[in-house]
Amino acid sequence: MRKISQALICCILLLTCCGQPERAPEEVRVRLQAEPETLSPVSYSDAGALQIINLLFQSLLSADLGTNKVKPFLAAELPVIQQQDSLTLFTYTIREEATWTDGRPVTAADVAFTLKVLKAPLLNNESMKPQVEFIQDIRFDERNNRRFTLVCAGFAPEMELLTGDYFILPSHVFDPENLLQHLRVADLAGSSSKLENDSKLKTYAARFNSAEYGRDPNLLQGSGGYTLENWVNGQYLTLARKKDWWGNNTSNTQHLTAIPERVSFQIIPDITTALLALKNQQLDVLENIPAAEFDQLKQNENFQEHYALFAPDAYEFVYAGINSRLPKFADKRTRQAIAHLLDINSVIKVSQQSYATPTVGPIPPSVPEYYNANLKPFTYNPDRAIALLKAAGWSREQDGWFKTIEGKRQQLSIKANYRAGNTNFENAAIILQQNAAKLDIPVQVQAMENSLLSQNLKAHEFDLFFRALSGNPFVFNFKPLLHTSYAAAGGLNYTGFGTAESDQILDKISSTAATEAEKAALLKRLQHIMHEEASFISMYYQKDRLAVHRRFGNLKISGLKPNYDVSAFTLKKE
Template identity: 75%
Template sequence: MRKISLAFICCILFFTFCSQPERAPEEVRVRLEIDPDNLSPVSYNNGAALQIINLLFQSLLSADLGTDEIKPFLAAEMPGIVQQDSITLFTYTIREEATWSNGSPVTARDVTFTLKVLKAPLLNNESMKPQVEFIKDIRVDEQNDRQFTLVCAGFAPEMELLTGDYFILPAYLYDPENLLLHLRVADLSTDLSELENDEKLKAFAVKFNSPTFGREPKLLQGSAGYTLENWTNGQYLTLVRKKDWWGNTTSNTQHLTAIPERISFQVIPDITTSLLALKNRQLDVLENIPAAEFNQLKQDKSFLQDYALHAPDAYEFIYAGLNTRLPKFSDKRTRQAIAYLLDADNLIKVSQQGYATPTVGPIPPSVDQFYNTSLTPYRFSANKATALLKKAGWQQEQNGWYKTINGRKEQLTIEANYRAGNTSYENAAIVLQQNAAKLNIPVTVQSMENSLLSEKLKQHDFDLYFRSLSGNPFVFNFKPLFHSAYAVSGGLNYTGFGTPESDQILDQINSTVSSEAEKAKLLKRLQEILYEEAAFISLYYQKDRLAVHRRFGNLKVSGLKPNYDVSAFTLKEGK
């Protein structure tokens, strides 16, 4: 049976790879764990999509993975900053060389258009809108259409990055009918209710919110060095390098790269299949390698002749989310009891083999100034879980725990959902199931395809789920995840977490923080609230584990996702 299964997997790999164009000399083949839902620079919703979008579009500022520093990308230099009472002015100049795919220059008009898209009502911009809400207006230089000033409320140190950390959209391509031309950015920083009846905005929203805007190669044309060549659902996406891309000819910008001729992203959800493709030399890059397999590869001399292994500290963490809208989970003591059954220490030992660090919240423990060291990560304790369940009103009977809720006697049961094919989530679900069984709490473990899981989360149709989030050490914008305003159907606050104090803290972090010390105080308090409410339970930060074929150099291995810069890969001589 095992030989048949392996043969079947080999056949899948064979037909998947053979259905693609012949490999170009400098082609890089990268595994994607999931097929992106869309590649919209505004409404993408996973890391796989973000990695590809970064090769198609650019922001004013971004991180150079070679140095883990923020550098100007579309901007010619870092912005000039002037504080004036309650506002701060950030002045940018766009690189003179920067052009769109049709050869036209990138100008302040495109930045203005982008801000309108990010801030306007009716559009699918829920995840990006909080990031730019402090930007109140844009002033375009009348003498230079590449220069502009952003008018921002208050001042916070991370505003320098936030004013430039969003993908700039081509106005000529996305709005050829000028449907948003009549709107002003300043108008989108006040009451938006009247604009919901704006006919031109409604017409633009119909087009922009359609699936076409996130999948059509003719629309996925940014200022970066690649264009989307092919997207075969569930199999692969290929990007090709633009001819004479402006960034490759710009001096003193080593972080602007588009070197490989073609980049092919292979959609292989199953890690076993991915490892087989790697060992068969059908992949050049594989990340998120399970710890046990990673250690085995470290001992494989034949494999190491062709591949280099890397394990950078990542800014990605695994967490569990509980649906606080369900009556059985409405009491935080019940949620805390479940947190004591998740057992992050055991997960790190068993599934990560030490390639991880337990955490008390969504702040990386490595970021000393913001991490709350006064808290202790939840660790397995049957006694604490039992005591908390009793305090929450649950009564232990012979076949489980029961509580009268809304006049009905209900049993405490948990369905744990996670994306199929991810061993980290699967291990977490199984550990919870085993620990809960010790207290006679039934846990059903349910894996599912990513799009189905995403839909269930958006509709709040779940008990508990396991997922991961990627961040960075520069900005901590948690408003879409934790603010009660985003707990509506379709919003990103899936758990329903939110207190008046946490909402106020999230608003302050995004708008009025004036110093690192104040920001640290707010973030540490937010971690305390998250820890106590136990709706969003952070488990551990991972080390990434990746393999890259030795024929490539200039990898820029980093702790920042995707942990390498494929656009910078160079082909070594003789390889």
């Protein structure tokens, strides 16, 4: 059966590849796990679509995977920031060389049009609208049609990135009849429900929300270095390099690249099929390789003659949250005892096959300037857990640990919740259950549908939960997650973490333009408080796993998704 199945898979791969355009010398073939529903730069919904859109369109600012730094892309430089009472002004200038596919210049009017699309009612912009909600208006420079100022409400450190982190659309392509021209960005600040009956907006929404706006190559014409060449449903998408792309004519912009002649995205949902295609050299890049298979590839000398393997530190971390509002968990020593029973190293070994790094807080260890290396991650230590429980007033009896709380005798028990279907969280919960059982602490492990789990967390109806958070190396504003002002029901501070000092630190980080040294000191102190309070317990940062064919160089391997910059790939000389 195994041989027949493999033969069938080989036939499918062969037929798929034979139906594609002839492979160009500089073509890069990448696996897509799922076919994108849309390539709309506004309403895309998956990471594969985002990777493709990044080659077609550009934002004002973006991440350079070669340095993991935010750099100007369409913008000529980072914005000039000016705070005015309750407003903050961000002034941008678009690069003089920047043009659309048809050679027309990219102007401030295109930015204004894009903001209208992102903010207007009736349009499919639900995922992007909250990101630009703070942008109240746009002011044009009468002397330079590439220069403009965004008027924003309030100030937060992440605003600099958010003001430039959305794809700019060509207004003459997306709205040739100027149906949105009568609207102003300021009209869309706050509630804009009154515009839902606007006839021109309704006409435009009907067009914009149609499938063609996310599939038509004639509409998907951005300022990036590639155009959509072919899209064969269920098989592949190919992007062709523009012949005279404006990014080739800029200086000191190594992060603006469009080097491979063609990038071909192969739609292969099954990982076994994808691995076979990789071993047959029908793929040049494969990411999200399962840990066991990745280890096997590391031992395969023949495979490594053709492919290089990478395991970069990702920016997604797993943490455990303890409900510090509950009387039984109110004493931080009780929470610290539980932290010493999590056995993070065993969780990493079982769940990640060691492809993860323990962490003392939400700052990645791969960002040493902000990571508090003086702290040590919690380790499995039952003796320390016993001492902490006794210090917190618990007494060990024949059938468990007990304590009188608010006049009532209460037993220490834990309900550990996690999202159903996530084996990593399940393994962590079971390891905690086994370790706690050795100390006569009952732990009930319960999987929940994600919507129910989220509902319970917002309502504070939980003991302990496991979850993951995605971040980046640019913005470290944890106020919504950790400030006590967000600890009420419905807020994002599920655990109830917070002290007067931690609130002050979070306020300073989120409201002032601190120097790098000040910011580092504040973040390291915050990690110390979090470690001491042990209600939001950071466990580990994951590592990604990918393979890239050795005929390519300049890969820009990064912990940021998709972990490499395919636009920068260069073909090595024989």
